[in-house]
Amino acid sequence: MVNTLELVLALLAGAVLVVGIFRSLNLPPVLGYLMVGAAVGPHAMNLMPDTGGARYLAEFGVVFLMFTIGLEFSLPRLYSMKRIVFGLGAMQVLASIVLAMIAGRIGGLGWGAGFALGGTLAMSSTAILSKLLSDRLELDSRQGRETIGVLLFQDLAVVPLLILIPALSGPADALFDTLALATAKAVALLSLVLFFGQRVMRTWFFYVARQKSAELFMLNVLLITLGLAWLTEIVGLSLALGAFLAGMLISETEYRYHVEEDIKPFRDVLLGLFFVTVGMFLDVGQIILSLPAVLAMLAALLVGKFLIAGAASRLLGSPQGTAARTGLWLCAGGEFGFVLLSQIDEARLLPPALSQVVVAALVLSMLLAPLIVQASEKIVLRLVPSEWMSRSLQLTSIATQSMFVDKHAILCGFGRNGQYLGRLLEQEGITYIALDLDPERVREAAAAGETVVFGDAAKRETLMAAGIARASVVVITYADTDAALRAMSMVRACRPDVPVVVRTADERDLEKLQEAGAAEVVPESVESSLMLASHALALVGIPLPRILKRIREIRAERYHLLRGIYRGGEHLHEESLEERQQVRLHSVPLEAGAYAIGKSLAELRLRELGVEITAVRRQRIRVVDPVPETRLELEDVLVLLGTPSQISSAETRLLKGV
The missing domain is CATH 3.30.70.1450 (Regulator of K+ conductance, C-terminal domain)
Structure with a gap:
């Protein structure tokens, strides 16, 4: 018992330390879990020689991961993105599998091993790429939508792959029968659960939620998730498939967001344990001895997936620059590759040495993914000559809007806040130019006569084209603080003296933005609180002049630039003695x-x-x-x-x- 407790404490201490370091360096925490596993595994300190129980417990991490994917499953969303998801996504995954099967056959692997290896390498990291897209404000860009669509198909493709890979380990002559039986079971179970389950699930959750007990609600979610996982395992399918079905059923109810928040701690902790168990089978010594093979596998992974995703994007009509960006975003491996690799190891489809090489290549590719994305624009400009012309046309469009204006305002972001601000400026006769990265929003707003152009405010050439040298103020309306800091840094580099006003969600980042050079930071939480307070005070009978005075005092303390006004002589006779x-x-x-x-x-x-x-x-x-x-x-x-x-x-x- 003491040894077990010491082992758990060692795992927790290692995970906290390493994952904390990785998060501080903006690296994916999955890599930290892998490193902890490699350190305590049988090939290093050998703290966990018998890993059967730990692996079974860690499998629940995959169960909860598949459950959350089921929660995010949305038929309307799939339909709206069907061309990207089932076109580009299917082409990328299937082409990766076919290419791996051919390469595997040449290298002496069987078709089944090549198929499993291709499915593993086809995956990209949803966690890393979705965060990078959000941080870079590229979720609504063309390459952003293509990346999200492919990631969505990859998430869905994991379900049949989890069924197919165990079947591939059987005798070749019985493979068709095994696959047919597994498919028949999956279809029957899906039909039964989806046909009857939605109605039952909605009614059942209604009764549970009516008890108004958070504890009961959480127990109910665990019961449904693990119960359906157990049911699919009983009929010979994977635990993950049952969890995916449970998530799909709950996604059709009004409780999906509540459930997602409740289940997240279980998913993250158990999934971390899963990656620790994967890392335990990393033989660092063997990987060092096989370093040329690891680097070759890494190069084949990055180049192969870049070419496949880029070619698929081009076939669907995307410009060369967009296709190259999509290929660069998707070329690295992902966390689902480790999920599938654990199934491959259990089925003994790959030689242990090759499995070590694949794991090492996946880890290195995920480390390189943020760096590849960061350098993607420079790479695209080198690979695609026409991109220079496209960039020039974009900058010309921006410069055309700003050519004849002076002392104007530059709005970075034309969402809700940017549009309201633009209307106010227009009513006061102040010229503005708005920069936004949502092509649909730019198209609609420009068609309506708004002065908005497609451009990234974090790029020097875009700001120069927008007339930053002649602007009187820059307003950054981004909700994301990191994006606002990048834009402000470039504004300061282009013109240090121009005042910058920044929006932020709350006061947590106020000092950080002020230190970066913001002349004023406007926290939305403060303003909404002031409005709530003013309405509440009015409703309880406080005189309006007193309320307005109090609000002015608070704003004067909070907003440096709003303290005091210039009063002309014509106002003196209107002021009371106190106001004077x-x-x-x-x-x-x-x-x-x-x-x-x-x-x-x-x-x-x-x-x-x-x-x-x-x-x-x-x-x-x-x-x-x-x-x-x-x-x-x-x-x-x-x-x-x-x-x-x-x-x-x-x-x-x-x-x-x-």
Whole structure:
């Protein structure tokens, strides 16, 4: 018992340490689990020589993974993407399998082993690629939709592959009968479960949810998932198929999102254990001895899948640049390759040495996947000469929109927030140019007369074409903080002095965005809270002027640039005595003979008077939040923030030194 406890603690400590390191380096955690498994396995420290029980427990990780795939299964979504999913996706998987079968036959493998190997290598990483697409704002791009469509087909293809691979280990003369029987069982079970199951599942979940017990709801999900997995195993099929069916049934109910959140901790932990058990069979010494074979397999995997996916995309009518990008996105291996490889090992379809080579090649390809995606644009420009012309036309389109405008606003992102902002700017007579990466949104908005063009705000050439050198403000409306930081970094590189306003979901990233150079950060959570509070206070009887005053005070504390306004003389007779003593902004130009010329802000000690210098304008350049070391020059304009009496004292000191 002590040894078992020590082993569990060692596994947990290793997993926490290694996965934490991998996440901090933005590497897929699956690779960390594989490394932990390799360290404790029989080929290294040999902490787990008997792995039968652990492998059986780890199989439940695959069960919950297939369950979540079933939850995401959507017939309407499949229908809307049928051309990509069942066209491009099917071509990519089938061509990979056929090519592997031919190569395997040449290398002395049987057809069954080649088929299983092809299915393993055909898989790409849904977890890695979907996150990269989201981070790079390319989910709605053409290559993004093609990548997601292929990944969706790969997820679906795992189900029949899990049925076929065990059948391939039988005698060759009985293969057809085995496959026919397995297919008949799967079809009968699918028909029975889908025909009767949906109605029963919806009614059953309604009664369970009506009890309003989170514990009961979770127990019910586990019962259905493991019960259907047990049922499919009883009839001679895989546990994963039953879990997939359970997910499909629940996906048709209104409880799917609740179930997905509840099941996620079980799936992630058990799937991590599965990858640990896969890593246990990695023989690092054997892999080093077979390093040339590993590198050859890695090259064959990357080049072969790139050519297959790119050619399939081209056959379906995609431009050369899009086809090349799709091929680069999909060329690496994926986590489902390890799932299928565990089935291949159990069926003994591949020699152990070759299995080690395949595992090592998959691990290396997944490590390389983010780097390949990051370099994809440069690779495409080298491989596809016509892409230069396409890029030039895109930049010309952007430059055409910005050619005759000056002091305009550049909106990075034209989603809901960008469109509302654009309308406000238009009503105030301010010209704007919006950059967006959703081609459908750009097409519809441009057709309606909006000044929006297709372009990536994180690229220097796009910002230059949009007239960043002449822009008066840049507004970044991205919901994703990393994407906003990339765009802001490029804006700062192109023009450091232009003010940048950034939207963020909440206050967690406020300081990070401010440190990156944002003149103002607007957290949506703060604004929604202010609106909720104002309505609630009004409904409980608080006078409206008092509510507005409170909201102004909160905003003044939160938003630096919104503190104070410039008040003209025509407003003085409208203000109450209290309003006249509120903080305001006031501009003080430094003309010849002014005391402050040549002195630093620190030397003037204006903060002692209760006044803050919010900006300094010099030669048409406005510097927000000047540093204390800033030395003032002739014709500088200082923007002061304070009460009228404080501003009067500060102005006297600036001009006369008193």
